[in-house]
Amino acid sequence: MPEHINGTGRLFGGQLIKWMDVVAGVSARRYSNHNITTACIDSLQFKSPAHINDTVTITGKVTWAGRTSMEVKVEAHIEALDGTRTLANSAYFVMVALDENEKPAEVPKLLLLNDEERTEFEDAVRRREERMKHK
Numbered sequence: 001m002p003e004h005i006n007g008t009g010r011l012f013g014g015q016l017i018k019w020m021d022v023v024a025g026v027s028a029r030r031y032s033n034h035n036i037t038t039a040c041i042d043s044l045q046f047k048s049p050a051h052i053n054d055t056v057t058i059t060g061k062v063t064w065a066g067r068t069s070m071e072v073k074v075e076a077h078i079e080a081l082d083g084t085r086t087l088a089n090s091a092y093f094v095m096v097a098l099d100e101n102e103k104p105a106e107v108p109k110l111l112l113l114n115d116e117e118r119t120e121f122e123d124a125v126r127r128r129e130e131r132m133k134h135k
Contacts, residue, residue: 002052011050016076016089017041019058024072024093027060031070032107034097039069042127044091048078055079056088063117064124068104069096071124092127 004015021038028036050056057077064071076089099105112118 005052009051020074020076023058023060024074024095027062027072028070028095031062032097034105036095036097038093039096040094042092046089048086048088050078050088063120065107065110067106069094070107
């Protein structure tokens, strides 16, 4: 929409991040059956701009689950009127499940169904280890 476009005719990066955070939150909430909060955004990469009249589609998938936190891979694609899709942005959001007192709540163990999911999980473990080094 026009209110989401900057002076150069491109989607504001912050607006896209906001939408991606919503998708990460919905994905984590559905997975954990808890309210959630965003703890971290990791590996945020802008790859292609979105312009007025482009359609932006955003998907999220839980790639790792610990005791109370989850990593959600979020991808935003730009879809042109001819149906062509281009990756605009990708990021990993770390979300924490919260109980009714807003304290961390346990989440279900993640079931890995194929090699792609196992690879994503292993990559998430490495990203988590890197984040822990810098705490």
